Amino acid sequence: MKGRRWNWFFLAWMSFTLILIFPMSLHAVENSECLDCHSDPETAPYVNPKKFEASVHGQQGIACTDCHSDIEELNYEKEVPHPVPTAPVNCTDCHCDEGATYEESVHAKARAKGVKNAPTCATCHQPHYTPYLASYTVKEKEKLFCSKCHKPMLYHKWLTQKDTHFAHVDCSLCHAKTKGMINLRPYNPLTMQFIPGKEIIKALGTSYDSFLKLSDANKNGQLENEELKAIAEKLNKKGLNVTFYGEMVAESTPEVHRISKDAIRNCNACHSPQSPYLKNVNFILTKSDGEVSRYKVEKAALNSFTTSRFYLLNATKVKWVDIIGFILILGGVCFAGGHLLIRIITIPIRRKKREG
Numbered sequence: 001m002k003g004r005r006w007n008w009f010f011l012a013w014m015s016f017t018l019i020l021i022f023p024m025s026l027h028a029v030e031n032s033e034c035l036d037c038h039s040d041p042e043t044a045p046y047v048n049p050k051k052f053e054a055s056v057h058g059q060q061g062i063a064c065t066d067c068h069s070d071i072e073e074l075n076y077e078k079e080v081p082h083p084v085p086t087a088p089v090n091c092t093d094c095h096c097d098e099g100a101t102y103e104e105s106v107h108a109k110a111r112a113k114g115v116k117n118a119p120t121c122a123t124c125h126q127p128h129y130t131p132y133l134a135s136y137t138v139k140e141k142e143k144l145f146c147s148k149c150h151k152p153m154l155y156h157k158w159l160t161q162k163d164t165h166f167a168h169v170d171c172s173l174c175h176a177k178t179k180g181m182i183n184l185r186p187y188n189p190l191t192m193q194f195i196p197g198k199e200i201i202k203a204l205g206t207s208y209d210s211f212l213k214l215s216d217a218n219k220n221g222q223l224e225n226e227e228l229k230a231i232a233e234k235l236n237k238k239g240l241n242v243t244f245y246g247e248m249v250a251e252s253t254p255e256v257h258r259i260s261k262d263a264i265r266n267c268n269a270c271h272s273p274q275s276p277y278l279k280n281v282n283f284i285l286t287k288s289d290g291e292v293s294r295y296k297v298e299k300a301a302l303n304s305f306t307t308s309r310f311y312l313l314n315a316t317k318v319k320w321v322d323i324i325g326f327i328l329i330l331g332g333v334c335f336a337g338g339h340l341l342i343r344i345i346t347i348p349i350r351r352k353k354r355e356g
Contacts, residue, residue: 029074034064047128056130059289067127069093091121097254105176105259119149132290137185137194138247139167146171158265170250174264178255180248181280184228184297184307186235187245195240197285197293203238204231208285208293215295222296223283225304244307248277278302 038047052058057067065071067089074081092099102108102121110118121127124145133141146152152166159165173180186195201207206214215223215231223231228244235242248270250256270277281302282294301307 029063029065029071031064033074045128051129054131054289055128056132057127089122089127091127095121095254098257101254101256101258105257106261107259117149123148133252134292135286135290138170138249142166142171168246169248169270172250172256172259173248174269175260176250176256176258177260177264178253178258179251180277181251181282182277182302183247183249184244184281184283184301185247186240186242186285188241189243190241194245194286195242197287199240200235200242200285203235203240208287211285211293212295222298223301224298225301228283228297228301228304228307244283244304246302246307 035047035049037043038045039049040046068082068086070087071082107119111120136144142152152171153162156162156165170180172178186197186200187193188195197208201211204211204214212221212223215227217227217230218224232242232244269275278299281297281299283297284292284294286292
């Protein structure tokens with residue numbers, strides 16, 4: 001009995017000690033201590049507390065010293081209570097897969113050659129304010145990332161309708177050859193603004209979790225053409241003037257960092273009924289925290305009148321237009337071919353006329 005009592009006493013003492021010590025070892029310096037100085041705009045680097053809290057790192061409870069790991073304690077007897085300069089932050093301590101694919105990219109190879117302005121992690125991802133990117137549109141991501149350094153309209157000479165492609169297709173789909181999907185977003189063509197998910201949910205009187213149950217009339221687990229039309233009609237009656245804006249976006253995987261000069265230049269990679277992107281079509285509703293809810297969509301729904309600025313070869317919104325177009329093309333080919341054939345057949349006759 002005495003032995004058991006001693007064991008219980010020892011376990012209780014160790015548990016109490018760990019409770020006191022372990023949190024201290026996790027965050028030797030609290031974020032609030034850092035922000036005592038760095039929330040002042042006159043202190044560099046300035047960190048806006050609210051923007052940091054809304055960021056991916058802030059929402060995940062990342063401490064300042066998780067990244068700035070060389071700061072183990074603050075010495076307030078000094079003018080600056082931590083080492084200056086601080087050690088460079090190594091993002092790959094957490095983001096190891098992203099770091100590995102970045103090392104294979106044209107950006108990393110440029111840095112290895114001594115190009116000083118070649119992008120690092122922080123060039124594209126502002127570490128203190130990194131957002132959830134799921135809710136970002138193609139144009140927002142282009143502005144946040146690629147167009148900081150690149151002017152795509154000056155290049156891509158082979159690409160037709162550049163403005164449309166740059167507004168609807170993620171750069172990394174072609175330049176990193178990564179997996180992708182098609183997203184349909186609620187969009188108001190009158191105001192030219194995307195409609196937040198919370199407005200859609202409120203107008204339909206439902207929730208994110210119940211949206212599919214409400215909208216999936218045949219209960220097959222996906223939204224079809226007629227079901228998308230029904231959603232648009234309900235929302236239009238509520239005054240939202242909804243159409244669905246199509247985008248081709250890259251899946252959020254480490255491979256998006258493997259940017260290469262050897263980009264895809266095959267139109268059929270996207271504009272084809274066999275395109276792999278058609279296997280993953282979603283209707284998305286954005287959330288206030290930057291995340292999205294995705295609802296599977298049947299690929300045939302892309303032909304709907306409710307989808308805007310989205311075109312696949314052999315998949316126009318009006319089928320009889322395809323038929324008429326095919327007849328016109330076939331007629332043109334037959335006319336040209338027939339004309340050439342008659343010219344060939346009548347060569348002897350025309351030659352005799354000239355000689356006579």
